[in-house]
Amino acid sequence: MGTVKNKKVLDAGCGEGYFSRILAKSEAAVTAVDYSEKMLEIAKERTPIDLGIEYRHGNCEDLNFLEDNSFDLIVSNMVMQDLGNYEKAFQEMYRLLVDGGYFIFSILHPCFVTPESGWEKTKDGVKLHWNVDKYFYEGVYEQKLGDKQKMLLFHRTLTSYVNNIIKAGFTLEGLIEPKPSEEMLSKYPSFEEDFRSADFIVFKLRKKI
Numbered sequence: 001m002g003t004v005k006n007k008k009v010l011d012a013g014c015g016e017g018y019f020s021r022i023l024a025k026s027e028a029a030v031t032a033v034d035y036s037e038k039m040l041e042i043a044k045e046r047t048p049i050d051l052g053i054e055y056r057h058g059n060c061e062d063l064n065f066l067e068d069n070s071f072d073l074i075v076s077n078m079v080m081q082d083l084g085n086y087e088k089a090f091q092e093m094y095r096l097l098v099d100g101g102y103f104i105f106s107i108l109h110p111c112f113v114t115p116e117s118g119w120e121k122t123k124d125g126v127k128l129h130w131n132v133d134k135y136f137y138e139g140v141y142e143q144k145l146g147d148k149q150k151m152l153l154f155h156r157t158l159t160s161y162v163n164n165i166i167k168a169g170f171t172l173e174g175l176i177e178p179k180p181s182e183e184m185l186s187k188y189p190s191f192e193e194d195f196r197s198a199d200f201i202v203f204k205l206r207k208k209i
């Protein structure tokens with residue numbers, strides 16, 4: 001990501017503001033947007049005033065209250081996969097960046113997290129391998145969270161993500177499929193299973209100069 005000191009940064013889908021605060025502590029001028037009023041309320045409660053973060057209510061698919069070419073960097077952690085119109089959101093991020101600005105976002109890895117993915121287990125619960133099915137399905141689907149709760153997610157193929165990124169005008173500068181660090185493994189040994197398939201993917205995009 002490079003140094004963010006004195007850079008104008010947008011945290012698109014900031015949630016409770018965790019990443020916004022890290023950026024502001026590194027002396028970035030942070031604007032943070034989220035669609036959930038509740039998350040913004042929590043973010044404000046958790047953010048010391050002197051960090052100067054500007055929290056705004058908005059939809060990443062249409063941020064018309066923000067000016068063209070107004071950010072050096074846009075970050076978005078685990079949001080783009082939740083958007084009905086992700087194509088429009090890519091266009092918005094492109095519009096908001098200065099020429100040569102960066103858009104860095106992470107999503108659930110679309111090749112491994114699909115509508116019918118999950119561990120194949122023995123009767124005793126030993127994880128044999130990670131199953132993937134319905135990879136080419138594009139659209140909304142329901143994911144069970146435990147026995148009672150359900151969550152709506154969207155799935156798109158990697159091809160669709162990349163083609164829409166290119167269509168918006170971005171250049172793809174880098175990809176990361178994160179793996180746990182030694183430090184994380186010693187703290188959370190169950191993360192060992194993240195070496196077996198990739199849960200997340202991070203895109204680094206640049207607006208043309």
Ligand SMILES: C[S@@+](CC[C@H](N)C(=O)[O-])C[C@H]1O[C@@H](n2cnc3c(N)ncnc32)[C@H](O)[C@@H]1O
Nearest residue numbers: 013014015034035036039058059060077078079
């Ligand atoms: C998984 S959370 C991630 C939050 C934060 N980026 C983080 O890393 O902690 C996804 C966030 O995206 C927000 N979100 C979902 N759809 C959105 C939209 N259309 N526009 C803006 N925010 C949205 C949700 O309210 C939620 O706070």
